[in-house]
Amino acid sequence: MAEPVFPEKTGRERLYAMRHQGPCRNLLPTLLSLAWVLACLSSLGAAPAVPPPRESEELATQYEAVSTPQFLQGQKLISLLSIEPGDSVLDLGCGTGRLAQHVAKLVGPQGKVLGIDPSFQRIAIAKRREAAGLSFEVAGSDNLSSFASGSFDRVYMNYVFHWIDKKEETLRQIDRILKPGGRIGISTGRKDQPSRVRDLIRDSIREVLGEVPADLFVSPFRMSQNELRTLAEQAGFRIVDFQILPFSDYAKDPEEVITFLSASSSGRFLSGVGEEQRERILAVLKQKLSKLQTERGIAMDHPAMLLVGEKPR
Numbered sequence: 210m211a212e213p214v215f216p217e218k219t220g221r222e223r224l225y226a227m228r229h230q231g232p233c234r235n236l237l238p239t240l241l242s243l244a245w246v247l248a249c250l251s252s253l254g255a256a257p258a259v260p261p262p263r264e265s266e267e268l269a270t271q272y273e274a275v276s277t278p279q280f281l282q283g284q285k286l287i288s289l290l291s292i293e294p295g296d297s298v299l300d301l302g303c304g305t306g307r308l309a310q311h312v313a314k315l316v317g318p319q320g321k322v323l324g325i326d327p328s329f330q331r332i333a334i335a336k337r338r339e340a341a342g343l344s345f346e347v348a349g350s351d352n353l354s355s356f357a358s359g360s361f362d363r364v365y366m367n368y369v370f371h372w373i374d375k376k377e378e379t380l381r382q383i384d385r386i387l388k389p390g391g392r393i394g395i396s397t398g399r400k401d402q403p404s405r406v407r408d409l410i411r412d413s414i415r416e417v418l419g420e421v422p423a424d425l426f427v428s429p430f431r432m433s434q435n436e437l438r439t440l441a442e443q444a445g446f447r448i449v450d451f452q453i454l455p456f457s458d459y460a461k462d463p464e465e466v467i468t469f470l471s472a473s474s475s476g477r478f479l480s481g482v483g484e485e486q487r488e489r490i491l492a493v494l495k496q497k498l499s500k501l502q503t504e505r506g507i508a509m510d511h512p513a514m515l516l517v518g519e520k521p522r
């Protein structure tokens with residue numbers, strides 16, 4: 210049978226010809242297999258970032274609307290990091306990217322800011338932001354092994370560290386990817402900080418479940434001041450600055466408090482219980498919160514511990 214002739218080949222015809230004629234007939238499957246093996250190898254050691262079960266586009270959008278406290282505290286953290294034009298910066302747990310966009314203005318067109326977050330819904334919103342040198346990827350603290358050693362001047366986590374359980378490993382990786390003399394910035398919630406809203410959450414969970422399971426509470430991986438300092442020092446950082454920064458604002462009503470808790474936790478808030486129990490806890494919580502209602506709204510505290518550490522030169 211005569212070979213098919215393609216005087217003016219379309220793309221699809223050229224592909225057909227490549228697959229069925231000449232040396233490519235044998236080479237193509239081999240190349241495809243090789244590409245697959247390489248892709249598998251490159252993904253080893255970096256488990257894909259998994260967003261929490263209740264995360265959604267709606268929560269990500271709501272976070273954009275309620276995250277002014279995080280943004281304002283984040284700007285304080287950034288001011289302590291001495292970021293300079295031309296710096297290469299990693300925003301670990303960037304959320305919807307508002308702070309990363311602010312940092313992109315500081316590093317200017319010669320610098321680079323990469324924001325990463327395990328929530329693809331938040332990264333989708335972040336990618337709508339435009340600034341020279343600013344980019345975003347879906348990835349989390351478990352994916353830092355894919356960055357080359359000494360690739361960043363600054364790495365910061367703004368209101369993220371209390372969501373990370375493998376803290377030692379995360380700090381070890383940050384130390385590796387920072388250049389000598391590079392700086393880490395952490396703003397994070399304090400576990401020993403008194404909070405009326407947190408007390409009411411605890412009481413509501415106890416009222417419905419009879420106990421408060423450790424993994425069900427708001428951001429279970431919070432640390433004390435001493436624990437944070439010690440952990441950073443043990444990872445090899447010299448502490449350059451450490452501050453407690455109080456910050457309070459008002460939520461309009463109980464509903465807005467719950468939106469804040471759900472959106473700022475990427476849906477982790479009460480995600481460990483079934484739908485029916487969750488609804489019951491929320492109903493009890495709303496009732497308790499309504500007793501805190503004032504004319505200005507319900508007072509919410511968002512204090513942060515700010516730590517700046519330097520990698521020795």
Ligand SMILES: C[S@@+](CC[C@H](N)C(=O)[O-])C[C@H]1O[C@@H](n2cnc3c(N)ncnc32)[C@H](O)[C@@H]1O
Binds near residue numbers: 303305473474
């Ligand atoms: C309160 S938000 C803070 C977002 C942002 N840094 C800001 O200042 O608005 C916490 C963020 O941490 C992210 N996160 C949770 N676990 C993480 C992890 N293991 N690695 C990186 N980011 C994580 C969440 O997806 C969420 O976007």
